[in-house]
Amino acid sequence: MMGVDMPKIVAVDTDFEDNNLEEAMARDAGIEFEITRGRTARAVINGLLETGADAAVTSYAMFPREVFEACPNLKAVSRTGVGYDEIDVEAATEHGVAVCNVPGYGTEVVSDHAITLALSVLRRINELDADMRRGVWDYARTRPLGQCRGRVFGVVGMGEIGRAAAKKAAGMGFEVVCWSRSLKPGRRTPEGYPVLRLEELLQTADVVSLHTALTPETHHLINAERLALMKPDAVLVNTARGAVVDTVALAQALCEDKLWGAGLDVFEQEQPFDFDHPIMKAPHTVLSAHAAYWSEESGRELRERAMQAAIDAVQGRIPVDCLNPCVFDSSAR
Incomplete structure (x- = not known):
């Protein structure tokens, strides 16, 4: 049974009809899972603080420096895509937050x-x-x-x-x-x-x-x-x-x-x-409406890899597609 001491991953404004796949992966890993909406920095901060998130999986939400400054418990942000210009990787690294993406899936x-x-x-x-x-x-x-x-x-x-x-x-x-x-x-x-x-x-x-x-x-x-x-x-x-x-x-x-x-x-x-x-x-x-990345096959791979990266991060493993693995060095924080 999930409890207050369990790590929690939050889906923040993801680009999918539902998050059943992500929720099932979290459950199998013994991790709590919630969903929040809103892609502005303020909406992201509110959602992460209200849920007590340890990690976020996101599609288009904004993660500038102020998010990392306001959310000290955050350990990872995993983006369901290749690009990551919505995420301030330098600020994330300074705050010990792993940033992950999904290169090659599409x-x-x-x-x-x-x-x-x-x-x-x-x-x-x-x-x-x-x-x-x-x-x-x-x-x-x-x-x-x-x-x-x-x-x-x-x-x-x-x-x-x-x-x-x-x-x-x-x-x-x-x-x-x-x-x-x-x-x-x-x-x-x-x-x-x-x-x-x-x-x-x-x-x-x-x-x-x-x-x-x-x-x-x-x-x-x-x-x-x-x-x-x-x-x-x-x-x-x-x-x-x-x-x-x-x-x-x-x-x-x-x-x-x-x-x-x-x-x-x-x-x-x-x-x-x-x-x-x-x-x-x-x-x-x-x-076309930003459809190039999507096929049913590539979409499943995208979601599974992004979610697995978040799971690995909150369980203390370095994700395969981590942009700043130095944050897992204890001296980095």
Whole structure:
């Protein structure tokens, strides 16, 4: 039976229909489990203090410095995703709080989605579908229609997802080039893809697919100046983080026919999403509601790994995907 001395994990504003899976894992581990809502720092603090949480599993809740200062009993924050820009890792480390994420869980499904968006824009699938539903049988209305072979697919960010997207694009007939902060232009990757300067990639590629993390250096990495470097018949795809792209500048480029199209799964503001944003009126766009990360298979893996990290942390084990394992050194606190 659970008791007051049992450790407690709290699901803080998670992005799932229910938390039955997490609750079952906690129960099997002999850990109490509760759910709180609200993603602002104040809501997070209130929920953690009211529940007496030892660890939090979260999707989009904010964990700035003030959360760690206000919640001295907190031992871990485990995010159900790869990115962790909502969490102040430096402040967490200073307060002895482990921060965990789930890298690699969505490699296949996110790269699948990136390729799908690219092809949907090139083939104008959404526009063809809309015509059919209006009773219009005339593919010529949506010309030009593109294909893979003969086009260059540029990958920006060659982590696991970027490499998977590159492999799939090459398999479909694209010529693949890439850029990454960790790779030296003028060389080739182990797979044989040429490494270009970012500006050169933007000038060369027919499809530019973004797979870089969001950092201060990559915020608005694709801005008006860099969009102007792209071919007027190029396609931009973003399944990384919304703020990697200046979306207002992108919408303007599309509306002015300075860019052919875009496939976006992530946006600078998502919760709540601004349905009056200029990108909603931009032509030749395929938009999805941050769905790239999700398949039933990847979703279960995501939830299990995030929850297991929290369980490990409160039971004194170093989680596999811990960003700051130094907090488990007794001298770190």
